[in-house]
Amino acid sequence: MKALHKIISSIKPHFEEGGKLAKFWVVFDSLETFTFTPGHVTKNGSHIRDGIDLKRTMFFVIVALLPALLFGTWNIGDQYFASTGESADFLAKMMIGAVKVVPLIVVSYGVGLGIEFFFAAKRGHGINEGFLVSGMLIPLIMPVDVPLWMVAVAVAFAVIIGKEVFGGTGMNIVNIALTSRAFLFFAYPKQMSGEIWIHDVAASKGGGLLVDGTTGATALGYLASTVGEVVDTPAVQGVMNMFEAGGMFSLHNCLLGTIPGSIGETSVIAILLGAVILIVTGIGSWRIMASFLVGGLVMGLIFNLLGLNGFMTLGPLHQIVIGGFMFGMVFMATDPVTAATTNTGKLIYGFLGGFFSIMIRVFNPAYPEGVMMAVLFMNVMAPMIDHYVLQANINRRQKRLQNI
């Protein structure tokens, strides 16, 4: 590895001040520190340091995302062939998926990192690794047939307005990936609903290739149609039957993830694999995940007991395995920058996040993605939760001191 380091050192002067490529110092620096942890040594204070850094932390989040990414890629193909009624092998399904997913990832990273490099160069600091995760999260919460230009616009919006105007990594109020999704949701509502959840479903329909009964709607889309209807009408019963055993959205299928939806959100098993990685390494907060789960189950249970419409009659366990609930719980709510920062606060934040996720999706069918709204809302509320937790600590300490 000495040889590689020699090569890097030899081209370094070009990028340093006065060099021909000094403008691209940030790019060079980020690549250099990517390959070699620099030989910086401590001064005073703690002379020895942990090997953990932001690169490693972010890398583990990406590893945790891989199961969802790989399953999502396969599922794109699976859903496509299911909708046309063709049978296809694993490789063919992965190919169809890869053709859709790879450009999304490229656009997301390309636009996002481009903007990051620009701001880092302007502000004169190194690249913060945060976008490595955001850039991977964004494709995973997109519908498969979202136009690439829309993704590019959404990423640019999220990085500039969501992050850089607040001062960059670590300073943002709301989750970057969800900001991009929310941007698309509100700016292009027409394009973000309907026949985009299964690849080429509109074309298949036009060509008369679509298997009977396939509409390309997601579980939440179907359920939203039951809100405001009487429970025992045939239409509602038809929808609810899809959630019974053997139906399209049976508990089994939802756990496995062989249903239409955003690319990475469908498979509960793949997401939970990621959750295990995050919890074992301590990188994702188990407090947030656990309380988020409990919050969702509690709200689901309350609705289930009320049973006022078809959506509410769905069991709490079924509620949390459809839509983006699991993905939001593991990868969105746990974003350390935008979540509550105190341990007690995390429990409250997670619980309310899960609670509101289910509440929003059931109460307001116009926002089927309740998780997105709930997490963004809780992001905004997180500083307030922390404020009260800190205030309690301050009061407790003052009281304790008076008691001596």
Place this chain on the structure above:
Amino acid sequence: MSRIQRIRKGADIRLEGRPADTVSEAPSAHVYAVKPPDFIGVVTKLAVRVGDNVKAGSTLFYDKKTPSVKYSSPVAGTIKDIVRGAKRRILAIEIEADSENSYCDFGVLDVSKSNRDQILSRVLESGMFPFFRQRPFDVVANPDDLPRSIHVSAFDSSPLAASTFVALDGRLADFQIGIDALTKLAGEGGVHLGLRSSDTTLAGVKNCRVTYFEGPHPAGNVGVQIHHTAPLNKGVVVWTISPQDVANLGTLLKSGKYIPSRVVACGGSECKNPQHVLTLSGASISSIVDVPSKAHNGDEVRVISGSPLTGDQVSKDGYLGAYHSAIALLPEGHDPKFLLTTGWLGLGLDRFSLSKSFLTWLMPKRSEWVLDTNMGGEERAFVVTGQYEKVFPMDIYPVHLIKSIIVNDIDSMEKLGIYEVAPEDFALCEYGCTSKIPVQKIVREGLDNLRNELG
């Protein structure tokens, strides 16, 4: 009157080269130094000039703001040099030792028959007083204060620390005299002694409140012990002193001689003969330990006066810090680390980490680690949360306190508990920080700013 306090949060970093429980006497050094920057908060006013002859206990300088606080020479000799830095700040007063040591005679004082003023003036006059530090602010104590209580942590839980058991061997009588003197100096809160439950050497000490502490570092930090026995609020002042200085205080009152003796733990992976060495405060490093010219990894050797977590970097021909009872020799880490082998993507079997993303947590608890001084990454914005809390055993939110210091929000600092903390309490936070934030430096600056602000 003893109780057991369990500390759950924290971590023991087991470094290779732990000093053996043997004490060897260091050859008396040719040159000693007293370094004013060791004493935080002091404004140096010199009392000697180059070429002056001094005895052990002669005043070298005093504090301009409180002239009664005197700083004495550890040995008899001639003032060799007064080292100055930027803005003529005095960095060190070097004393070339005479072959025969002679002492200022401060007279014998029977503690049981003396009152507070008599003991205090003896302590001030002899130069023993600067070894008292105060909370809040972690600075040299102010003799005009009546401290609510005086706290002594009788064990050091930091890596490669000196063993009190070894250091106080044979000095129990002096230690008891020292504790008796402290009870006279302390206010209504009395004297608190923090012990390890496994260590019975000091179990018989009288006239103080003993608390046994169990658990990992920083259980031995006096600040953590104060927090769990008699916490501080705004306006309350307590003093702290190290166990070896308690014994030195006893020696002073018993014999009338100022002898700032130090049993120093010499350790670290680059130390050929890790053991305890008996010497004096301010002795030259070269008289205490052999520093190899190259570390095992081919890099230079870092000489640390004090603990690897909190100490000061000194040169090979430097001197032991006033408050330090350890010298650690560690390899420098100037070599860039390739990402897949030892860098940020490595398995991490070679590097002790508080993060479970390294596999070190699967290794046996008894393993000892060789750590170099590499930063292990670059400084980044605060991103990860919940990390500091795991190694900060106080009912204080460390990250929020640090953020309030960074923005210099005095009101928040006070409320969040800055009066209870010292930089050393944050050493493990700094060690394990993902974003490589210089936490101890921030806390020190915060304490200094607050102290200036309050006048």
